[in-house]
Amino acid sequence: MTAQNSTQPRSKVFIAFQDNEESRPVIEAVLADNAEATAAYTPGLVKIDCPERLVIRRERIEENTGQPYNLQQLQINLVTLSGHVDEDDDEFSLSWGR
16 A cells, blocks of 8 residues: 555546536535535536545435435436446445545
8 A cells, every 4th residue: 555645636526517496405415515525606507526535415415405305316407527426325426436
């Protein structure tokens, strides 16, 4: 195992959603659950970058909306993403590691 140099750039993953009413609780959930995530708002699009790993939790979205949420609904407003996808009924995550 090699020690990582703290000055090395950290790989980032990203996900982008249409900027609309359906995406806002998802975006809020992503930013709440990923302290290092940053959002860039452009007309009609919100791109969220995060170093190493980004997690979207069904439970957090349900807290924001007050309604049941199926993580498959992310696909409706998802524009693009980068990273390896791992998902189940409770979490959708992006990372470059395994």
